[in-house]
Amino acid sequence: MHVLFSRNLTYLIVIGCLTLAGCGSRPVLVSKNARTPTGVDLSGFWQLRETPGAAGAMDRSASGERLLPTRRSTRAARRRGNNGAAVRVFLEYGKSLKITQTHYSVFISYDRSVVEEFTFGENRLVEIGPIEAQRVSGWEDSAFVVETLDDSGTTLFESWYLEDSGRLLVRDIRISREEKDSFNLQQKFDRQ
Secondary structure (H helix, E strand, C coil): CHHHHHHHHHHHHHHHHHHHHHCCCCCCCCCCCCCCCCCCCCEEEEECCCCCHHHHHCCCCCCEEEECCCCCEEEEEHHHHCCCCHHHHHHHCCCEEEECCCCCCEEEEECCEEEEEEECEEEEEEEEEEEEEEEEEEEEEEEHHHHHHHEEEEEEEEEEEEEEECEEEEEEEEEEECCCEEEEEEEEEEEE
């Protein structure tokens, strides 16, 4: 009888753990608008506006953890140090950008080396090597937004929008998990 009780207790514990694991709410990405707002065109050549202290902001998160390299590196190098947030391998940056916008997508070239393509209204699985994440991209008002969600529930949020009559491109970057931001950065690019 003791063995039967012990076995039943073990089954109950396993079922309880599985039930609790299933109750965790994983974030869900909401699809973005595929329709480009009238008069919004991000196309052009853009140069990062250097501001005092900006380099330090790019190097460290709010917790002091190194998130972005100070110099351009390969994705493989970033993948080695991702410390559990795989979404970071999808973050690109550069000092000079070339953006080409079509009716259905936007192409962003960072420092003439890496080109990212985003389709308006996409909701799909993206991969870099063994790392997979869910991605949505499209328009929210006059901002082009890309959200990437990894399997740990960490979200990379990027928003691109124009200011100063189209002479300034603003990029907001946020990495968060469970509604807590671990990294925030705003970059400003002047039209060339």
